[in-house]
Amino acid sequence: xxxxxxxxxxxxxxxxxxxxxxxxxxGMYVCGPTVYGDAHxxxxxxxxxxxxxxxxxxxxxxxxxxxxxxxxxxxxxxxADTGEDKIAKKARLxxxxxxxxxxxxxxxxxxxxxxxxxxxxxxxxRASGHIIEQIALVKKILDAGYxxxxxxxxxxxxxxxxxxxxxxxxxxRNLEDTREGTRNLDGQxxxxxxxxxxxxxxxxxxxxxxxxxxxxxxxxxxxxxxxxMSEKYLGEVFDIHGGGMDLMFPHHECELAQxxxxxxxxxxxxxxxxNMITIKGQKMGKSLGNFITLEELFTGKNxxxxxxxxxxxxxxxxxxxxxxxxxxxxxxxxxAAEKGLRRxxxxxxxxxxxxxxxxxxxxxxxxxLTDRVYEALCDDLNxxxxxxxxxxxxxxxxxxxxxxxxINPADRDTLASLFSDVLTDVLGLQEETADAASGKLVDGLxxxxxxxxxxxxxxxxxxxxxHIRDQLKALGVQIKDTKDGCEWTVE
Ligand code: ZN
Numbered sequence: 001x002x003x004x005x006x007x008x009x010x011x012x013x014x015x016x017x018x019x020x021x022x023x024x025x026x027g028m029y030v031c032g033p034t035v036y037g038d039a040h041x042x043x044x045x046x047x048x049x050x051x052x053x054x055x056x057x058x059x060x061x062x063x064x065x066x067x068x069x070x071x072x073x074x075x076x077x078x079x080a081d082t083g084e085d086k087i088a089k090k091a092r093l094x095x096x097x098x099x100x101x102x103x104x105x106x107x108x109x110x111x112x113x114x115x116x117x118x119x120x121x122x123x124x125x126r127a128s129g130h131i132i133e134q135i136a137l138v139k140k141i142l143d144a145g146y147x148x149x150x151x152x153x154x155x156x157x158x159x160x161x162x163x164x165x166x167x168x169x170x171x172x173r174n175l176e177d178t179r180e181g182t183r184n185l186d187g188q189x190x191x192x193x194x195x196x197x198x199x200x201x202x203x204x205x206x207x208x209x210x211x212x213x214x215x216x217x218x219x220x221x222x223x224x225x226x227x228x229m230s231e232k233y234l235g236e237v238f239d240i241h242g243g244g245m246d247l248m249f250p251h252h253e254c255e256l257a258q259x260x261x262x263x264x265x266x267x268x269x270x271x272x273x274x275n276m277i278t279i280k281g282q283k284m285g286k287s288l289g290n291f292i293t294l295e296e297l298f299t300g301k302n303x304x305x306x307x308x309x310x311x312x313x314x315x316x317x318x319x320x321x322x323x324x325x326x327x328x329x330x331x332x333x334x335x336a337a338e339k340g341l342r343r344x345x346x347x348x349x350x351x352x353x354x355x356x357x358x359x360x361x362x363x364x365x366x367x368x369l370t371d372r373v374y375e376a377l378c379d380d381l382n383x384x385x386x387x388x389x390x391x392x393x394x395x396x397x398x399x400x401x402x403x404x405x406x407i408n409p410a411d412r413d414t415l416a417s418l419f420s421d422v423l424t425d426v427l428g429l430q431e432e433t434a435d436a437a438s439g440k441l442v443d444g445l446x447x448x449x450x451x452x453x454x455x456x457x458x459x460x461x462x463x464x465x466x467h468i469r470d471q472l473k474a475l476g477v478q479i480k481d482t483k484d485g486c487e488w489t490v491e
Pocket of ligand 1: 031032
């Protein structure tokens with residue numbers, strides 16, 4: 001499907017026509033999670049935003065290589081160069097191997113993303129598996145003269161870099177602003193300037209994750225992994241680099257500087273940043289008591305939540321806002337999303353069995369829907385407009401259903417493909433079988449059947465009672481008779 005795609009480039013601050021480096025192909029890199037804790041609401045937005053972008057490009061006929069990394073090393077406490085590695089700290093507190101921490105939370109992250117309908121990326125590289133590439137990159141930056149060694153650590157020389165290039169170009173800062181915003185932290189004596197950031201850190205004796213390098217037994221700086229892995233899998237120049245707005249500075253700024261220092265160019269054509277989710281206007285944070293993990297969101301087990309919200313409700317809620325707009329979380333907004341989603345999914349189901357009238361004239365509105373919805377999606381991923389176009393389709397479906405409107409078979413097919421191509425394939429919104437509501441229904445139904453069996457037993461109707469027990473067993477429901485009646489469990 002040949003359609004122009006317009007993308008807002010954070011680097012140039014404007015919407016640009018997307019032109020891929022290699023015709024027909026898209027290379028995109030997105031900063032993935034640091035795996036030292038449960039996936040939370042903050043992970044849902046980038047997960048879903050770049051998933052829709054990935055799906056849209058594929059629908060438009062591109063071959064897409066989507067790389068989303070796992071940060072499993074070198075991400076220090078204060079996101080700078082001091083403090084403890086978050087994964088190592090978690091490992092120490094829970095008496096685990098760091099890789100056990102990484103494995104546990106990577107699996108949980110994958111499960112949460114799967115529930116949210118987020119497709120796995122094409123490649124999911126881990127920082128710890130790319131130490132060789134990162135050391136090679138440090139060497140290149142040293143050779144180019146933009147880094148220096150100090151006590152076994154290697155630092156990026158920001159002032160030197162800024163003489164020829166512009167450090168701060170991505171986040172719209174100049175060196176002076178950056179200097180003012182940087183605290184002089186203890187333990188940074190190795191650096192020439194507090195602005196300099198670590199490419200390689202010599203490990204202190206208690207640091208458990210470390211690797212040999214020409215400079216010291218140590219570990220790579222956080223920003224380095226994304227420069228090294230994006231180059232390895234997407235090449236020196238690639239199309240899109242995405243992530244949350246909170247990563248723009250210092251993480252992406254430093255990546256851009258590392259790329260430029262090592263290859264003479266930034267290497268990324270379009271920088272893309274999603275806005276953040278706030279909770280009742282506040283930033284989400286553990287210290288603010290409003291931190292919500294995705295598991296809590298799906299089960300309702302958090303005091304902030306009035307109820308459980310299904311993964312698709314969360315997905316719908318996120319797509320109702322443009323990815324560059326802030327999005328405020330509240331129970332009211334989630335409940336409204338739940339209703340909207342239900343209406344949408346009902347119409348997507350109804351459209352398949354919609355009655356048609358071969359004599360009905362072509363519907364003018366139906367004829368516009370497909371173009372309108374792709375126009376919105378191709379306008380920098382405008383999902384709220386795309387959803388509003390789909391709601392126009394819902395209205396038409398409902399009018400046909402209540403017989404106030406007749407459409408011909410061709411129009412019905414157009415509506416049906418709109419739901420399957422856009423709602424399901426691109427927006428990734430699917431019928432939920434195991435959501436909270438249907439879980440409640442299943443529980444109720446099993447309870448009812450177990451009750452019928454108890455009555456049959458009481459009436460000494462053994463044939464019926466055994467039949468129900470065996471049928472339930474075949475479905476994975478175990479019934480156990482106890483003194484007080486009967487208990488059941490699902491395998
Ligand atoms: Zn990154």
